[in-house]
Structure formats: C-alpha cells, structure tokens
Amino acid sequence: MDSISLIGLTIGIAAILVGQMLEGGHISSLVQPTAFMIVIGGTLGAVMLQSPLRVFKDGMRMIKWIFVPPESSHQQLIEQIVGWSNVARREGLLALENQMELVEDPFAKKGIELLIDGMEPDRLREVLEVEIDAWESRMKLGARIWEAAGGYAPTIGILGAVMGLIHVMENLSDPAKLGSGIAVAFVATIYGVGSANLVFLPAAKKLLAHVSTLVSMKELFLDGLVGIANGDNPRIIERRLQGYDV
Template identity: 75%
Template sequence: MDKTSIFGLTLGIAAILLGQVLEGGHISSLIQPTAFLIVIGGTFGAVMLQSPLRVFREGVRMAKWVFAPPPSSHAELIAHASAWSHVARKEGLLALETRIPTLSDPFARKGLQLVVDGVEPQRLREVLEVEIDAWGAQMKQGAKIWEAAGGYAPTIGILGAVMGLIHVMENLSDPSKLGSGIAVAFVATIYGVGFANLVFLPISKKLMAHVAAGVSLREMLVDGLVGIANGDNPRLIESRMQGYVP
C-alpha cells in the first residue's frame, strides 16, 4: 500500500475544504451532484472518444497502482539471477530448465527459456528488449488517458459553469435566486480544475513513474540473463545488476 498517495490525496482535499470553511463558506455548497455528473461524465466521455477501448480499459486497470504499486523486488531478482548463474556454471544451461515453471513472471520465464535454448547473448538481448519496448509503450498509453482527463476536465468544468449561468439568466425575474444560482454554476469549474490537478494529472505522473520502474527492472533482468548466457562470473553478474538498484 502506497501511504504517500493516500496522504497526499487526503491532504489536498482537506486543505481545500478547510480553506472553504476559513473563508466563511459552507462545505455543503461545494457538493453539487449535477456539476459532478457534467464534469466526470463529460471528461471520461471525451477520453473514451480519443482512446481505443483496449487502451482505456488498460488505463483504468492501472489506476490501482496509485495505491497498490506492482511488486518490484530488485533484491529478489538479483538473488534469482545469482543462483541461476551458479547452476549454469556447475551443471550447464540445460539444468536451468527445472527453474522455469517456478517463475510467476511471464517475462522472466521467457528470458530464462531463451537462455536454456542456447540463444546467442546478443540475439537474446535484442529479443527481450523488443518485448520491453512493447510493454513500456502499452503501459504508457494506459497512463496517458489520465493525463488526457486532466486536460479535458477544466474545459468541461467551464462548460458546466456556462450551462449553470444560462439557467441563472432564465430566472432573472427572481433576484433572490441569482446569488445562489451563480455560486452553484461555478462549482462545476471548481470540480473541473480540482479533479484535473488533484486527481487526474497526479495519477498519470505516478503511473508513468511505475512504468519507468518496471522497464528498469526488466532491463536489469536482461542484463543478468545475458551475463548467464555469456558464462560470466556470478559475482560480476550480481555486481552489474546492483547498478540498476535505485
């Protein structure tokens, strides 16, 4: 669980609500279901229009990484590679075949299988780097739907405010309703700007950071597998992989 994300989101929302109270306003005046519907519905409608369904679903699925990041244990991966290199030097590359079914990561399974199959080190690196590039590009597309949402939300919020003002103008005959009507109209703008800068854009940046970490982890594994295929000393392989650790 990423406690920083939880604390950051809570702090941002609490600061805005506290500011509203200190200014003499009421929190209830910021709760407008109609404005929420316009901003959120309009924003995600625009994002779905610009993105293929596969990319949109991937981006929504990735949102859980903000609070529950994907596992990325550098130490565990280095330990695995070190053990594989010792086995390969003592018993040969074919002895690693029994280790493949124990791996839960498809990328690691594929890489180790290529090593067992005797693929040349340079060719091994090329094949796995293509897969890393494809994975990274796919994940970045998913993360960018949140960046797109952050771009659309403020504009949709302004649209909601204008719609509210139109409704106010239709009731000019009743001056007692003008003040509250205008206040309600501008809540849509608050929602648009607030969701963009407190939710959508931060989510996008956090997901991009996790994607970059995933790419680095895979590159580290490739370096280790290439070292095993080359027959490098296990200590050298471990030392080289340690260079990827933040």
C-alpha cells in the first residue's frame, strides 16, 4: 500500500471541506449528485472518445498502482541475476533452463530463453530494447488518459455551470428554484477543477513515475543478461547493476 497517496488525497479533500466549514458553509452544500454526474460522466465520455479501447483498458488497469504500486525490488532482481550468472559460469547457459519455472514475468522469460538459445549479446540487447520501448510507449499512453481527464474535467465543470445558470434563467419567476440551480452551477465548477487537480493530474504523474521505474528495472535486467551472455564475472555484473538508480 502506497500510504503517501492515501494521505495526500485525504489531506487535499479535508482541506477543502474544513475551509468550507471555516467560512461558515455546510459540507452538504457541496454534495450535488447532478453536478457530479455531469462532470464525471462527461469527462469519462471525452476520455473514451479520444482513446483506443486497448489504451483505455490499460489506463483503467493501471489506476490501482496509485495505492498498490507494482513490485519492483531492485536488490532482489540483482541477486537473482548474479545467481544466474554464477550458474551459467559453472554449468553453462543451458543450466539456466532449470530457472525458467521460477520466472513469471513474460519479458524476463523471453530474455532468458534468448540467452539460453545462445543469441549474441548485441543481438540480445537489440531485441529486448525494442520490447522495452514498445512496453514503455504503451504504458505511457495508458497513464496519460488520466492526464487527459485532468484537462477535460475543468471544462466539463464549466459546461455544468452554464447548464445550471440556464436553469436559473428559465426559472426567474420561481424564486424557490433559483437556489438549487445556482448551487449546481458553482458546485459543478468545483467538481471539475477539484477532480482535475486533486485526482486526475496527480494520478497521471504518479503512474508515469511508476512506468519510469519499471522501465529502469527492465533495463537493469537486460544489462544483466547481456553481462551473462558476454561471460562477465558475476562480481562485475553485480557492481555494474548496483549503479542503476531505481
């Protein structure tokens, strides 16, 4: 659990609610289902319109990383690679076939298979770098749908405000309906700006940071495999991999 995300979101929402109370307002006045539906529904529709289905699904799946980051143990991966290097040095590359059952990540499994097949180090790096680049591009597209939501939400909020004011203008002869119309108008703007700056944009930035970390882990893994393919000393491989800033 990424506690800082939960704490940050709680502080941001609490600051707005407490500020509302200190100004003499009521929290209930910020609860407007109509405004919420306009802003969130409109933003969702706009994001779906701009995104291919695969990208949209990737973005939805990635949102859990905000509170439950993907596993990325830098030291554990280094120890695993150094272990493989020792095995390959003592028993040859074919001995790594016994390690395949312990590997679940498709990228890692493919890399080990290519290594066992005796692919030249330069060719191995070339093939896996293409895969890393493709994965990075796909994940960044998924993360950026939340960035797009942060751009659409304030505008949809303004649209909700205009709709509320239209409702007010249509009922000028009925003062009883003026209050609710004005409330929807201003609360829609709050929802749009608030969701963009408290949720969507920060979420996009955190997801992009996680993608960057995972890419570095893949590059570390690739560097380790190339070291094994070159027959480098396990200690040299370990020291080189320790230099990665992950």
